[in-house]
Amino acid sequence: MTGSKFVYVTFIRTTPEKLWSALTTPEFVKQYWFDMIHETEWKVGSPWKMLFPDGRVADTGEIAELDPPRRLAIKWRNEWRPELKAEGWSRCLMELEPADGVVKLTVTHTIEVENSKLIEAVSGGWPKILSNLKSLLETGTVAISQK
Amino acid sequence: MDDDAVFRALADASRRQLLDRLHERNGQTLNALCEDLDMSRQAVAKHLAILEEANLISSEKHGREKLHFINAVPINGIAQRWINKFEQRHLNALSALKKALEGEDGQ
Numbered sequence: 167m168t169g170s171k172f173v174y175v176t177f178i179r180t181t182p183e184k185l186w187s188a189l190t191t192p193e194f195v196k197q198y199w200f201d202m203i204h205e206t207e208w209k210v211g212s213p214w215k216m217l218f219p220d221g222r223v224a225d226t227g228e229i230a231e232l233d234p235p236r237r238l239a240i241k242w243r244n245e246w247r248p249e250l251k252a253e254g255w256s257r258c259l260m261e262l263e264p265a266d267g268v269v270k271l272t273v274t275h276t277i278e279v280e281n282s283k284l285i286e287a288v289s290g291g292w293p294k295i296l297s298n299l300k301s302l303l304e305t306g307t308v309a310i311s312q313k
Numbered sequence: 314m315d316d317d318a319v320f321r322a323l324a325d326a327s328r329r330q331l332l333d334r335l336h337e338r339n340g341q342t343l344n345a346l347c348e349d350l351d352m353s354r355q356a357v358a359k360h361l362a363i364l365e366e367a368n369l370i371s372s373e374k375h376g377r378e379k380l381h382f383i384n385a386v387p388i389n390g391i392a393q394r395w396i397n398k399f400e401q402r403h404l405n406a407l408s409a410l411k412k413a414l415e416g417e418d419g420q
Contacts (some may be wrong), residue, residue, distance in 0.1 A: 172339055173382075296386045296389075
């Protein structure tokens, strides 16, 4: 395998439509993503930005693919850690597949850099975000409110 | 996801070893995972199937090969349920102790 990649999967008791809305409604995203703010118009080619709660820019990019409620891909670059920014563009793909009353959510984050520090950094964050998202959709509350 | 399946899958040293190998290097094929292991290819394939069923690994077709990735989401869910909440209790106990020792009036 060239480059770096991880594939995270979670099964959530919900519908693809509800999960899609949870992934693309910034007020909802904040609840499971440690108060991070998403800014985009959710159209293919539109800029995408993630800000810290205090307004500093964390990551930037653009919406690469959008096929509701099945597929969302974001071109993604870190902006606040120089060594991660230097690695350039990564790609974050979220795929939703309904199965037996649950939705399988697969998050694949890839970059064309061997032993990527960005992938290492985000691979620690995603499991918490996805556990929070699952818990929020299934029970209405998040398990961890802080990173 | 079924916590029982996760605990059952983790209750085996060979399967934990396979997870360790994926943690060291993510996205390996069955062949790569079999290298230097005292296990038959069939045994490794069976363990991988159990791990995948418990959602502890995810896999992806890559041409004719299948790549395996460690999936930390269920383990994180267990940590949240069984570890973080005890930490919270310790933190509360510590703040209560601090309050008691320092006095409510801030002496």
